[in-house]
Amino acid sequence: MDEQTANFRRDFKANLIAWLQIEDKTPDDIVDDQPLFGEGLGLDSLDAVEIVIMLQRKYNINQREVDQKREIFATFATLSDFVQERSARQ
């Protein structure tokens, strides 16, 4: 992983934790390949909605882009890479 991606992931983890108000986790606690939902990070369907809103407001990614790429919600890394790639295009 290059340094730019590592930095982006660290910031994105911090943003995710702050938005979702996850009290018992720090960025270091989130493993990149960990599933976001269910037994991974333990997020639920309401969190998924919140992530979509966070992407709109903080990263200017509209909901339709997310709708077409539902697989990005598989792990933290897939989500982060999607956001990084979209951010780089803007």
Add this chain to the structure above:
Amino acid sequence: MPADHHDNLSANRGNAFGFWFFRTLLRGAGLKPTAAMVWFITFFYALADRQARKRTLSYLRRRFPDAGPVGRFLHTWRLFTAQGQALVLARHLASPKPDIAFLEENRQAMAELLGRQDKGAIIVTSHFGCWQAAMAALAGFNRKINLLVQTDNRIDVEKLMAVPSHRALFHQIVASHAPGGGLLECLQALQNREIVCIMGDRAAGTTTVSADFLGAPANFPISPWTLAARSGCPAIVFLIAFRIADRQLLFHFSNPILPAANPNHKLTPADVKPEVEKYAAELEHMAKRFPYQMFRFEDDG
């Protein structure tokens, strides 16, 4: 008697013979005699089904606080009967000429909302009255209608919902354990100007918030109200009552409700509590008017 796995009064009720018997009776004798027959069957259940009787207590104690054991038994019997009759009515509605009058309260609120929205709208309903008849009223708005259903209800919702003549408009979104659990599909449908229909009284393991209901706190899920806040699409509480003797269905629409909170962090239960309280008030209003048509209620939501 037909089983309804969506409410919590009769999780395991009904058998193949019962289904056949009521279907045949409905076809041969019509609505009213079939609905009358339900009284006899439900008397047996009210007497013998202790578990189902127990599940009605939290509601009946609130709605009829002064009832003694005999009174409570009679209330339970009437509750079970109305539940069975709702299923008979739903089945009857799917017939070619049901001859049922539709009375609509505050329909213009929904019509105006859809007229001025460039997005969809959320219908928050309940296991109340003949909720299976929702399509009969909502199809009139000529928008695609998405019903969020729970995965644990492995039944043919389409059959249950009396939708044959509205099939093209009807779509199910399954609340799965996959990422988004169905809510992302709901969000997408709302952006596409569609209607999303969600039960507001069934938590199914999701986050709830407490609201006053018939004089005591009760828990209700926050997901419909989170969806409304985050999509910017107002929600309308939609409840369906019935009067078999008058062959009437009453469709009650609330005024649009849009949560005020829309913060730059995850919505908390407290953020949407005012809207949940409005929902509970609508439900209470209808429970007072139609006390035996409340088919799902648990203190723990």
